[in-house]
Amino acid sequence: MFSERVQSRSDRRNETRLHVISVAERLFREQGFSATSIRQIAIEAGVSTGTVMAAGDKGALLVAVFESAVATMQREQRRPVTAPDGDAGERILALLQPFLELFSSDEKLSREYAALLVRGSHDSVIFTRLADELLQSLTHEFTRSGLSPERAAAASRTVYFAYLGILFAWAGSGSDLPAALRELRSIVAVISSSPDSES
Template sequence: METREKVVDVALRLFREEGFQATTMRRIADEAGVSLGNAYYYFAGKDELVHELYLKVQREHRDRALPALVEGGALAENLAVVLHSGLDVMGPYHAFGGSFLQSTLPRKSNSSPFSEQSSDARSMAIDLMRTTLTVSKQKVPTSLSDNLPTLLWMAYLGVTLHWVTDSSDDQTRTRALVDGLVPVVAKSVRLARLPVARGLVADVAALLTRMTSREEK
């Protein structure tokens, strides 16, 4: 297990420092002090190491965001904490974000956020959104409570996609997107509690159920 972790650590460092395309499995093996065959014993290729990055980012995101959430705080403020902390964790990997996206977008990729292999990372991300809703003072409509954490996670994926393509210094445009998005989300959740919005809320919940069930097939 120690060898596997060393290979992962070296691979992620090289991805950050030299880029995904420039990093070869042989270079990873040499830097980790193991044979190439040993490296391939643990990972079939770089794409599998991208999956390890996805897990690492989700763990670090959770560990950074949870202590910063404010019990009874405004949903917009807590959600801003979660989204900005996610960008903080991803920051060192922005240089190879395009390669990361290329590996994760194909539906059949093990590194896809929707793949079976990514279920642990996906669950961590959705649970973080669920906790954010739970600790915030804003109440969530009962009809949306099961699906809203997943909706927020999907919104975060959209923010991540923007971040990957954001060429502004320190991705300030993505930071501005987050700051503009969270009040809209909080207001939408608040409005969803009104009787006039019940039909719309039910439609959104049904649509999300159909989407997620298709992904699981």
């Protein structure tokens, strides 16, 4: 009976946290990150400001919004990529394009998020667990194209860091999604067309 109470209390805390993040996302998108206050999030969510702060400050809430979206996309990507078997470059772009589209869907908010990451003021699983999952998917596609496991892992890291660089450059420059995709396509083409050193 005690464990049921603890579990239900923990479940309620998690539900409240998810509700606060959802309300914060709506307000961030409707009126902008800077114009949204913790107090307003609390009022809209029907909780105290202390409850909101337990979920995180504004920056942590924005990071949680993007991490949730990225995690959802990565879960959906566990389904097979539909590009042709022989076209590793297109399969890899198919893995990365949804993330670029996510960031371009609300450019102002995405730039706020990128600025938080660059400052390093908020922990983010985007560079740990979520990065590992994306690297595994990229490595699988490179291996599927005929690269050795070692070379596929190296190619995946190269593409991943190029992808991050393109995202941060995009966030700071005001370039558009097609330009970012062209950059990524050219990098993937060079890497995926390089002969395997073991062949």
